[in-house]
Amino acid sequence: MDYLPVIILLLLIAIGVPVAFAIAAAGLSFFLFSGAMPIEIFVQRMVAVTHSFPLLAVPLFILTGVIMNSGGITKRVMQLAEAMTGHMIGGLAQVNVLLSTLMGGMSGSANADAAMQSKILVPEMTRRNYDLGFSSAVTACSSIISVIIPPGIGLILYGFMGDVSIGRLFLAGIVPGILLCATLMLAVAYVARKKGYPPVFEQRTSWAVRGKALLGAGWALLIPLGVIGGIRLGFFTPTEAGAMAVLLSLVVGILYGELKWHHIGPILQDTVHATAIILLIICASSAFGFYMTWEQLPVKIARLMLSVTENWVLLLLLINVLLILVGMFIEGTAALILLTPILVPVITEVGIDPVHFGIVMVLNLTIAGVTPPLGTLMFTTCSITGVSIARFISAAVPFFLVLFTMLLILTFVPELSLWLPDLRLDLTG
Amino acid sequence: MKKRSLADWLGICEDTVTGLALLIMVSAVLWGVLTRYITAQPAVWTSELSGIVFTWVVFIGAMAAFRKGAHINVPLLVDSLPAKAQRVVTLLADVLVLVFVAYTAFLSFGMMIKGATRLSPVMNIPFSLVYLAPFIAFSMMTLHAALRLWLWTSVPAPRRPRPERLEGGDL
Numbered sequence: 001m002d003y004l005p006v007i008i009l010l011l012l013i014a015i016g017v018p019v020a021f022a023i024a025a026a027g028l029s030f031f032l033f034s035g036a037m038p039i040e041i042f043v044q045r046m047v048a049v050t051h052s053f054p055l056l057a058v059p060l061f062i063l064t065g066v067i068m069n070s071g072g073i074t075k076r077v078m079q080l081a082e083a084m085t086g087h088m089i090g091g092l093a094q095v096n097v098l099l100s101t102l103m104g105g106m107s108g109s110a111n112a113d114a115a116m117q118s119k120i121l122v123p124e125m126t127r128r129n130y131d132l133g134f135s136s137a138v139t140a141c142s143s144i145i146s147v148i149i150p151p152g153i154g155l156i157l158y159g160f161m162g163d164v165s166i167g168r169l170f171l172a173g174i175v176p177g178i179l180l181c182a183t184l185m186l187a188v189a190y191v192a193r194k195k196g197y198p199p200v201f202e203q204r205t206s207w208a209v210r211g212k213a214l215l216g217a218g219w220a221l222l223i224p225l226g227v228i229g230g231i232r233l234g235f236f237t238p239t240e241a242g243a244m245a246v247l248l249s250l251v252v253g254i255l256y257g258e259l260k261w262h263h264i265g266p267i268l269q270d271t272v273h274a275t276a277i278i279l280l281i282i283c284a285s286s287a288f289g290f291y292m293t294w295e296q297l298p299v300k301i302a303r304l305m306l307s308v309t310e311n312w313v314l315l316l317l318l319i320n321v322l323l324i325l326v327g328m329f330i331e332g333t334a335a336l337i338l339l340t341p342i343l344v345p346v347i348t349e350v351g352i353d354p355v356h357f358g359i360v361m362v363l364n365l366t367i368a369g370v371t372p373p374l375g376t377l378m379f380t381t382c383s384i385t386g387v388s389i390a391r392f393i394s395a396a397v398p399f400f401l402v403l404f405t406m407l408l409i410l411t412f413v414p415e416l417s418l419w420l421p422d423l424r425l426d427l428t429g
Numbered sequence: 430m431k432k433r434s435l436a437d438w439l440g441i442c443e444d445t446v447t448g449l450a451l452l453i454m455v456s457a458v459l460w461g462v463l464t465r466y467i468t469a470q471p472a473v474w475t476s477e478l479s480g481i482v483f484t485w486v487v488f489i490g491a492m493a494a495f496r497k498g499a500h501i502n503v504p505l506l507v508d509s510l511p512a513k514a515q516r517v518v519t520l521l522a523d524v525l526v527l528v529f530v531a532y533t534a535f536l537s538f539g540m541m542i543k544g545a546t547r548l549s550p551v552m553n554i555p556f557s558l559v560y561l562a563p564f565i566a567f568s569m570m571t572l573h574a575a576l577r578l579w580l581w582t583s584v585p586a587p588r589r590p591r592p593e594r595l596e597g598g599d600l
Binding site: 047276374 | 444447448451452454455458459461462476479480481483484486487488489490491493494499500501502503504505506507518519521522525526529530532533536537539540543559560562563
């Protein structure tokens, strides 16, 4: 009987019940059958989550991203990316990767990034004879960078569910994010050379033009610096930083003269929509978490996994394979919310830094979003660009290779994630 | 002018409530940061208020997403079934969801009644106002799920229209 809620959970998900409702119903079954607690606690647990201050960061950073797209910030950052990489072979594809990286510092959602670039960049690439499968693959795969570059919704969720410092996670994402950007750009260069995709400009853009583009996007680029700097120096918590980012992006959008009153309605609706879907899963997981703690499930699973191996290298390999399998069937955000509280105790037991593991886990589950069979980012991109899944996959193979290689490297070289958060800043002199 | 249907009006209500709640939430958090740095006495009510309106954003937003069929599910297994089995399984899933939301609406109602005498620590807002959001949300979801089941079983459609996969999560 101890495992009844788990069985109910798996069955409900299998028959197509939305994940949030499946998790909540499984949690409810524990309150109903165990008799250990008054049943009302179930609702209380679900609602209590929405009163947690750290989670307010989720809607705030989603809102920031939406404002940027409406406020002309995205457009200017794209001009900057074009000035920097337009002369390379496959110029627009390089712009695509660089734009994901730069935008990653502002909005924290791969899905929004993929959708935005599918709408803005892919048609332009098609006009210049890029293969649609290739442009879609670059768009979806590079959007992964925006999750790892702080601030990222995935990192916030991991930090919240696993009780890990969100500020440290943000810092840990910077180096891996830049590495991902560099390696994806190399892969793009390789494919573009083979296919003979032209640069945007004949020559390297002059530094004068680049400087102008930088000035144009300058205000916008101050936002990520302010957010990360503010958190690092202890001026504000990630949630407060989210509110500041909203304020700054509003101001910048107004300064650019592109943010208008009639944008407010759609901006609010988009944010509410994305927020509610994620948060309902968290609410449900909180009720289900009550059962897991009651039955000491994380402890039992930790013991089980540690009985297989206590070697940290093998353990991380095992967990990565497990996450890839889970990611094939369950959407990344849902899997992240559900599995973080289970896995964090396991890895801390063998001395792995949960901040390092956070980068690995978030990256792993985000990669699942671009790979078949269930890839949210893949679906988002393909449905907007109109390319078939089969063409997308065959064009994405080189990028899959890069992403999985990077996953392995980031898994086994913890220093890449940890040196920045561990860096001691002696500002006190 | 086009006559608005009941669903349109419902959508406008949802958007207005959640939009206002989100605005209040953002303003409250911002006011909290600003007062912490500018005034000697930071406003303590801000985190409480932002939490309460966040409940409204989440649950009323979830209700709107439910109506649009936008909640994430895993269609893989169901899609691979033959058409007839698919119909049976989806029907089962819909019935189970209906039972769940109805029961949760009932539980939320209980919490709402209990919350009338419990006040929030700083602003003295009764907790009924907090639990009103899930109560409304789950009641409306119940209504919607029941209506959909009734329409669905009375019309022999081969397949229910699937929600667009565009929404997804937002990792």
